[in-house]
Amino acid sequence: MWSLFQALWRRSRFAPLERALLQALQAHLSEEPRAILARQIEAVHYIYRDKEGGEVNLYTSKKKPPPRFPNQRLEALWCTIYYRVPSETDLLKARLYLVRGKLFTLAFGRTYRKIASQNEVHIERIVFHIDVMQPVAESPPLPVREEGEAHLLACLPSWCTELGHRWAIEQVLPPLSPEERQPRLQAIEAALPKDYLDLVEVCEGFRIADAVVWGLSDIREVYLPSGAYYLIAERGGGYLGVLDGQQDGRVYYLHHEHLEPLAQFATFAEALEYLLSRPDLP
Amino acid sequence: MVAEVDCDEATPSRKRGFQDSGDWFDKLTNFFAGWGDTLTFGLTGKIRQGLGVDSVVDYNSSWYRGGEWTGLGHSTLMGGAAGFARNSALRGLRRPNPAFPRGTEYVEGSHWIPARYHWVPAWIRNGPWNIKYMWGTQHALCDPYRYKFMPGWWKDANKPYPNWLGIVYRTPSSISGACGGAVYGGAAMALPRPRLPYYE
Numbered sequence: 001m002w003s004l005f006q007a008l009w010r011r012s013r014f015a016p017l018e019r020a021l022l023q024a025l026q027a028h029l030s031e032e033p034r035a036i037l038a039r040q041i042e043a044v045h046y047i048y049r050d051k052e053g054g055e056v057n058l059y060t061s062k063k064k065p066p067p068r069f070p071n072q073r074l075e076a077l078w079c080t081i082y083y084r085v086p087s088e089t090d091l092l093k094a095r096l097y098l099v100r101g102k103l104f105t106l107a108f109g110r111t112y113r114k115i116a117s118q119n120e121v122h123i124e125r126i127v128f129h130i131d132v133m134q135p136v137a138e139s140p141p142l143p144v145r146e147e148g149e150a151h152l153l154a155c156l157p158s159w160c161t162e163l164g165h166r167w168a169i170e171q172v173l174p175p176l177s178p179e180e181r182q183p184r185l186q187a188i189e190a191a192l193p194k195d196y197l198d199l200v201e202v203c204e205g206f207r208i209a210d211a212v213v214w215g216l217s218d219i220r221e222v223y224l225p226s227g228a229y230y231l232i233a234e235r236g237g238g239y240l241g242v243l244d245g246q247q248d249g250r251v252y253y254l255h256h257e258h259l260e261p262l263a264q265f266a267t268f269a270e271a272l273e274y275l276l277s278r279p280d281l282p
Numbered sequence: 283m284v285a286e287v288d289c290d291e292a293t294p295s296r297k298r299g300f301q302d303s304g305d306w307f308d309k310l311t312n313f314f315a316g317w318g319d320t321l322t323f324g325l326t327g328k329i330r331q332g333l334g335v336d337s338v339v340d341y342n343s344s345w346y347r348g349g350e351w352t353g354l355g356h357s358t359l360m361g362g363a364a365g366f367a368r369n370s371a372l373r374g375l376r377r378p379n380p381a382f383p384r385g386t387e388y389v390e391g392s393h394w395i396p397a398r399y400h401w402v403p404a405w406i407r408n409g410p411w412n413i414k415y416m417w418g419t420q421h422a423l424c425d426p427y428r429y430k431f432m433p434g435w436w437k438d439a440n441k442p443y444p445n446w447l448g449i450v451y452r453t454p455s456s457i458s459g460a461c462g463g464a465v466y467g468g469a470a471m472a473l474p475r476p477r478l479p480y481y482e
Contacts, residue, residue: 075434099438212383256428257397
């Protein structure tokens with residue numbers, strides 16, 4: 001524990017809030033993961049901060065990489081830290097993500113800019129989502145095999161088939177099993193649109209023209225000043241996403257150049273049609 | 283004792299003059315020589331000298347100067363057009379890349395003056411000369427707003443460029459091409475010419 005404490009203070013490049021959360025995290029770890037975390041923090045040589053969205057990325061040297069946790073999933077949500085600071089009345093949360101067994105992202109959300117310099121942080125609780133000491137190996141996604149998708153095309157919902165008359169649908173992937181689907185859906189802290197949920201029961205996303213509808217296993221979060229969004233479709237710099245914490249299943253159109261969503265839709269089908277019709281993409 | 287050399291003797295056959303001759307053929311010869319010398323970075327001048335016909339050109343004439351400036355404008359326009367053509371040729375391309383969904387990376391349009399600057403008129407923001415087409419990964423590296431949408435494992439492997447470098451990379455090809463053309467033309471104009479001192 002002392003080595004982690006030393007690493008945090010020696011590395012003054014950490015903001016007080018970041019330091020406080022990492023110290024609280026190490027207090028909840030057993031000896032072995034704590035030692036690995038300390039080495040990883042010590043090896044941080046560059047911190048990239050997106051202050052508007054509240055995303056902090058920790059870069060370590062590639063020549064002298066720190067030890068990694070045995071769980072080396074390509075990308076994994078490690079834990080959520082719930083905390084309070086005196087200046088904010090709400091309970092705040094920060095999500096910590098691992099990349100190949102290394103702590104890489106601290107996601108604070110839009111309040112980050114206001115509270116980054118706060119020294120007084122009260123940790124309410126820490127929820128761990130994975131066991132970092134459980135060995136898991138994963139490599140970057142492999143190219144998609146297109147064979148055997150004909151029968152999947154026939155299973156798509158009617159709104160997909162209608163869109164398929166205007167834009168070609170290909171690379172339809174088989175759906176996840178209900179056992180695989182359930183934990184992924186539970187990890188998403190928002191209500192996904194009903195028609196998207198129907199879709200992931202019959203397939204794990206597809207390509208439509210130059211857009212891609214993501215399956216459950218592809219969904220990831222992006223942190224913008226207006227909140228965190230779960231991305232579910234992409235077309236060359238334009239995205240469809242669902243707002244974190246929202247329960248009405250609305251879908252937002254996000255463009256990377258804009259800090260706020262540009263449009264919102266009641267159904268995924270409407271949003272996808274809008275995305276495909278945008279003349280400025282990709 | 284220093285011998286005085288008559289300028290006429292030193293370059294007896296070269297045309298020169300503070301005032302242009304009244305002959306339109308001479309004027310046009312000087313103008314196109316200046317234009318060509320700038321565009322070819324002095325190569326046409328060397329060829330004239332090699333053929334022994336360079337004496338017909340008056341490097342001091344205002345028509346030759348005018349030709350040089352026309353050449354500068356021409357090289358600037360050519361650079362801009364080449365950049366515009368390169369930009370247009372990139373649009374719509376795709377290539378395999380596991381960092382993107384379904385393993386395909388597209389060429390994307392990046393605004394030089396950001397589209398979120400609503401105080402800039404839309405016709406400027408969305409004009410073709412304000413948009414640079416580049417591969418999605420390159421776009422992400424030079425635009426922090428695009429970078430945040432990339433997967434974490436890709437971000438871990440690719441640190442973003444500093445802001446100043448990002449702006450340089452996002453400069454539309456038509457503008458960078460025009461700047462390159464202007465530098466080329468300016469350098470060509472700065473080449474030493476066999477000019478004579480002005481005299482009356």
